[in-house]
Amino acid sequence: MRPMLNARAFTIDADAAARGAAQRRAAREGFAGATCGTEALDLVQANLVVLPAADAHDFLLFCQRNPRPCPLLAVAEAGAFNVPALGAGIDLRTDLPRYRVWRRGELADEPADVRALWRDDLVSFVIGCSFSFEWALLAEGIPLRHVAQGRNVSMYRTSLPTEPAGRFAGPLVVTMRPLKAADAIRAVQITSRFPAVHGAPVHLGDPKLIGIHDLARPDYGDAVDVMPDEIPVFWACGVTPQAALEVARPALCITHAPGSMLVTDLRNHQLATL
Amino acid sequence: MRPMLNARAFTIDADAAARGAAQRRAAREGFAGATCGTEALDLVQANLVVLPAADAHDFLLFCQRNPRPCPLLAVAEAGAFNVPALGAGIDLRTDLPRYRVWRRGELADEPADVRALWRDDLVSFVIGCSFSFEWALLAEGIPLRHVAQGRNVSMYRTSLPTEPAGRFAGPLVVTMRPLKAADAIRAVQITSRFPAVHGAPVHLGDPKLIGIHDLARPDYGDAVDVMPDEIPVFWACGVTPQAALEVARPALCITHAPGSMLVTDLRNHQLATL
Numbered sequence: 001m002r003p004m005l006n007a008r009a010f011t012i013d014a015d016a017a018a019r020g021a022a023q024r025r026a027a028r029e030g031f032a033g034a035t036c037g038t039e040a041l042d043l044v045q046a047n048l049v050v051l052p053a054a055d056a057h058d059f060l061l062f063c064q065r066n067p068r069p070c071p072l073l074a075v076a077e078a079g080a081f082n083v084p085a086l087g088a089g090i091d092l093r094t095d096l097p098r099y100r101v102w103r104r105g106e107l108a109d110e111p112a113d114v115r116a117l118w119r120d121d122l123v124s125f126v127i128g129c130s131f132s133f134e135w136a137l138l139a140e141g142i143p144l145r146h147v148a149q150g151r152n153v154s155m156y157r158t159s160l161p162t163e164p165a166g167r168f169a170g171p172l173v174v175t176m177r178p179l180k181a182a183d184a185i186r187a188v189q190i191t192s193r194f195p196a197v198h199g200a201p202v203h204l205g206d207p208k209l210i211g212i213h214d215l216a217r218p219d220y221g222d223a224v225d226v227m228p229d230e231i232p233v234f235w236a237c238g239v240t241p242q243a244a245l246e247v248a249r250p251a252l253c254i255t256h257a258p259g260s261m262l263v264t265d266l267r268n269h270q271l272a273t274l
Numbered sequence: 275m276r277p278m279l280n281a282r283a284f285t286i287d288a289d290a291a292a293r294g295a296a297q298r299r300a301a302r303e304g305f306a307g308a309t310c311g312t313e314a315l316d317l318v319q320a321n322l323v324v325l326p327a328a329d330a331h332d333f334l335l336f337c338q339r340n341p342r343p344c345p346l347l348a349v350a351e352a353g354a355f356n357v358p359a360l361g362a363g364i365d366l367r368t369d370l371p372r373y374r375v376w377r378r379g380e381l382a383d384e385p386a387d388v389r390a391l392w393r394d395d396l397v398s399f400v401i402g403c404s405f406s407f408e409w410a411l412l413a414e415g416i417p418l419r420h421v422a423q424g425r426n427v428s429m430y431r432t433s434l435p436t437e438p439a440g441r442f443a444g445p446l447v448v449t450m451r452p453l454k455a456a457d458a459i460r461a462v463q464i465t466s467r468f469p470a471v472h473g474a475p476v477h478l479g480d481p482k483l484i485g486i487h488d489l490a491r492p493d494y495g496d497a498v499d500v501m502p503d504e505i506p507v508f509w510a511c512g513v514t515p516q517a518a519l520e521v522a523r524p525a526l527c528i529t530h531a532p533g534s535m536l537v538t539d540l541r542n543h544q545l546a547t548l
Contacts, residue, residue: 065349
């Protein structure tokens, strides 16, 4: 039985498995681009955080306490680099287009492969990503400005603290998508069905109420236009764990590089809880 | 920010806090009965599992991999016996009416207080309980046979395995409630809103399909009547972690005694995700 986000175990169909495997093979063989530009947008893509076992319990606790920004899809055994629940043959050391290596919280390298760094005590955390709920929003006809403008989504550090765990702490980071009111209401409904990929918004309306003073100056990603008849809608963001890693400063941490995700064999719709 | 099961942090109101505190004070002062018989049924009641830090990472992982039977409401820091997110002044060592102490998987004692056993390395896991979704079902007029008959709910070990983590493994244990078809459909909708307390059913209909051969002989709890126009509906059950603890056989484990739960200051409706 796979993690039962809904009543069904995740079953992987042959078409999804073949396309997921093809994406990972491309990354293994040198593709270093953004996975959101691939043909795999109906497949679940995921953030990666790899930590020494000494830090793993506290980080797991951080994710448990902050499920909106850190929705865990899978946690591997210490030393393991496969995650069979998410796809046969996944090798977390090679199958992402690009990685980031952090030492004591500082970016040290951005390699295409982390086999040389692998150790028996490394624990891999695979974390859900907003690409999945964006797929669901687009599939229901909700237009997304940053997609239309060909930009990265706008991300902001908020004044909302996460619930700390050990040395892991820091602000909640959010993404913002401007929507017309009717679309904002529908987006609440749609994303509520996807708690494994950040779920419902954490805020909408006045950005100042969560400590964001200028929407035109995001902390990460690109600014997008907000029209007069639109309301900004904010979701918890997978950059939150990266902000916590900067605070915790573990001796070693390996993550995906921005936009360079793990492509799994699951389909986005399988993550819906209802 | 509290664990964000929904967009709002859990805020605790004064009435709930006073009544939760009164229940816990009663337990501290000698009440050793079943918490489901109290006036606190609109408050969230919870299962307790306390383990040495050496076992805590694997058990946390077990809960992460099996969120339906093991929905974590809170995990305390090592040594801590308070959980402020669930209520001010909670003392996990004294505030449950009765505890069970397990040594190497065998029941060793059933004390009313575990202060003498407390150690700096003990990690407390507070796990959601089906009382919360039963409250939601009853509030919407879904009749529950075991409540009407004044019995314990029927529980069964299934042929569905949990996803193991370290030494923690074992079968999924389920509760069963017989419902008319229209009520079963509504119950799926209602309990889907409560993933923090087992969520949607894991099965309905033929018990044999999940390895249950005689509904009249539950593995735990009492048998209840199933009428000809009713369908049995099965939910993941909080006894599942106890079955996993019997497999893992940790040196020490402290749990609540059956029916003798932690009464928190949260209201059940606060656990609804939508």
